[in-house]
């Protein structure tokens with residue numbers, strides 16, 4: 001296959017891939033019209049054809065031009081805008097959905113040159129911050145472990161430069177900007193390991209800023225989380241302030 | 255008015271718009287070659303990551319010719335900057351703007367000839383700063399052409415190279431503003447008697463509106479560059495944020511706003527002159543009036559106004575307020591309305607024409623097609639939804655190269671092939687030019703279609719070795735094929751180089767009006783025009799596209815000049 005969209009492994013990725021495919025068809029049709037018109041004009045009306053001084057500015061011609069453009073505009077651009085608004089506001093950027101679900105897994109992400117740090121709150125549900133340590137936080141480096149069929153709500157920031165959190169198989173992406181917290185949420189529907197990439201140029205090793213998304217069955221995830229937070233508690237070091245980069249979770253971050 | 259004597263005053267420190275135009279042209283072509291060379295290195299890296307580039311063993315001695323990640327990031331950064339600010343801008347606006355504006359509106363020179371010379375020498379200074387950055391310790395900038403802080407800030411990019419590059423952008427901005435003020439004033443004040451706004455060639459409209467945008471928005475880029483320089487040199491923190499800075503920090507997003515307030519109009523700054531040239535050439539070589547001339551002009555004006563209201567589509571993923579995101583999406587798609595009017599008018603001009611496939615016409619037709627592809631592929635980026643996936647992929651790269659590289663390059667070639675006889679008094683070899691067009695058009699399409707396909711598959715931009723990612727590994731054959739098309743594209747430009755220089759010295763002497771068109775530079779000035787352009791300033795009596803009219807036929811010809819008399 002010369003080119004194809006990544007396999008969608010999420011409940012809502014089809015909102016994006018469907019819109020992409022529909023857009024591609026519309027673009028191909030528009031381009032087809034342009035090419036056919038162009039080729040016909042150039043084949044039929046060559047130097048041997050005597051030109052007519054048609055200025056194209058009679059009211060009828062102007063209305064025809066504007067009419068054709070208006071129809072294309074309403075159909076193509078209109079569907080593009082309405083799709084985009086309904087899918088982003090209804091689902092993809094609607095964080096009320098994960099907020100309302102009691103099963104939602106919340107993850108804090110810290111991007112830095114050139115790796116992804118993931119933080120899960122552990123059984124106590126509180127994220128370790130500079131002022132309020134929490135010893136059972138599960139920290140993972142370049143590996144995001146999530147349960148299948150469960151909303152996962154990410155909040156992301158960066159310590160140094162602008163990065164771009166990108167999971168091709170979710171068709172999702174967001175810039176990650178120092179000084180602000182960005183959000184993303186998804187529901188993985190397929191088990192397996194998938195790639196996480198950096199999308200925004202972030203320096204020399206931008207190309208190596210690769211992580212993995214691991215989707216586990218729910219029970220297996222719970223077991224993994226219990227074990228991981230037990231290990232975390234054992235290894236917790238209250239002197240290590242730098243490890244407490246988390247923040248108190250807010251449903252509407254700045 | 256008599257011509258100045260002495261080589262230096264005539265050809266170097268000249269204030270003649272035609273000489274300055276050629277200075278911009280030659281300087282721009284040199285930078286175009288540099289930018290093109292850097293593009294080839296990027297394509298090499300994507301086809302053969304890490305393998306030494308043939309012939310670069312001495313230039314990249316430390317790695318024996320291989321492109322290391324730090325070198326790679328400098329290459330794509332400088333490719334973008336060089337092409338936009340030091341190649342397209344001087345060729346399109348510096349060279350054609352300078353050469354054509356006075357001649358097409360019937361003036362003897364620009365409104366401020368000295369300022370014009372200053373604009374060129376300032377441009378050259380900025381070019382020197384840019385080139386100097388290559389020799390800086392730690393190398394030149396590697397922060398991308400957009401130079402987003404904090405990466406472009408003092409901790410993200412230590413080293414004097416980045417500072418030199420930001421300074422170079424600032425200085426070239428000063429040059430552009432000087433040029434812009436001059437062009438705007440010239441068109442408003444120096445039009446010949448009878449040259450009303452709606453008798454202007456569309457080329458003049460394109461260059462005029464471009465200059466308006468330059469005057470309005472390049473200062474915004476200047477302010478961003480200045481604040482970034484303060485951050486880098488004097489320890490301010492306008493754009494600094496994150497753990498390293500603490501609560502003292504500023505806002506990196508502020509830079510993105512300033513950059514794109516300029517950056518989006520910039521893409522129209524670069525394409526408006528091309529749209530103007532294409533609108534004129536399709537009429538000239540279709541031997542037919544431009545279809546709905548006023549509609550075309552209104553469309554150009556609408557794009558100019560809207561271009562200021564859409565920049566946020568570059569920032570959909572940084573966390574704009576939802577209302578802001580929607581507003582930017584709405585204005586962005588609104589631009590497609592005048593865009594489609596423009597394309598409809600072009601196609602309707604060709605319909606029922608008497609189309610002559612000269613080299614300028616071929617390049618103009620090629621422009622219409624690649625601009626069409628570039629335009630429709632932008633729709634997926636205009637939408638908040640589809641942009642989530644395509645943002646920062648090669649789809650973006652393919653899209654903007656089709657509009658800003660392919661369309662602008664073909665459009666500039668159309669202009670150069672059309673006005674070469676007037677500029678240099680000699681003709682280009684048209685058979686060679688046709689072959690050059692064929693190679694260039696096909697290969698440009700292959701290269702940028704290849705990028706669209708890689709982007710559709712999700713490949714991110716700016717990866718020193720894309721194949722670190724498993725999902726990109728299957729794209730290696732595609733990327734390799736695209737690279738080979740790019741190498742062929744570069745090689746085929748030798749046809750043009752040879753044609754250009756051979757014709758410059760040995761080409762057939764050009765007549766005053768070899769294309770039989772009615773605009774003033776062809777009808778009222780010899781090729782090349784004298785220092786003072788016109789012996790007497792012509793009085794304009796009609797528009798620029800009077801082809802195949804009854805009045806013309808009554809005179810036994812198919813065209814009418816914009817001004818009567820000698």
Ligand SMILES: [Cu+2]
Pocket residue numbers: 114162163164198199200201202206209
């Ligand atoms: Cu990164």
Ligand SMILES: [Cu+2]
Pocket residue numbers: 517518521564565567568
């Ligand atoms: Cu834009």
